[in-house]
Amino acid sequence: MGLLRDLFDPKKKIKIKGMSDTFYATEDCDGCGECFRKCPTGHIRMIDGKPDWGKPCMMCAQCSSFCPRDAIRFGEKP
Ligand code: SF4
Numbered sequence: 393m394g395l396l397r398d399l400f401d402p403k404k405k406i407k408i409k410g411m412s413d414t415f416y417a418t419e420d421c422d423g424c425g426e427c428f429r430k431c432p433t434g435h436i437r438m439i440d441g442k443p444d445w446g447k448p449c450m451m452c453a454q455c456s457s458f459c460p461r462d463a464i465r466f467g468e469k470p
């Protein structure tokens with residue numbers, strides 16, 4: 393719980409190396425924008441109708457939790 397609590401504490405500004413650009417949308421993404429709307433920190437941009445995770449985020453997983461097509465993955469792009 394300590395790490396989770398620290399991740400959500402803005403004063404600690406914890407960044408995990410390599411996590412800033414490791415979300416991506418699979419081909420199942422239909423560009424609905426739900427992930428963009430649910431992100432509490434505005435870290436998702438819609439580019440050409442697809443989400444782009446270009447900045448570090450707080451790893452709350454709201455985007456992937458609300459994706460109606462289960463199209464969000466974490467890790468290196470295949
Ligand atoms: S919520 Fe899912 S389907 Fe909708 S834009 Fe985001 S990744 Fe694509």
Ligand code: SF4
Nearest residue numbers: 431449452453454455
């Ligand atoms: S994990 Fe949370 S903060 Fe990061 S992009 Fe998804 S909704 Fe936004």
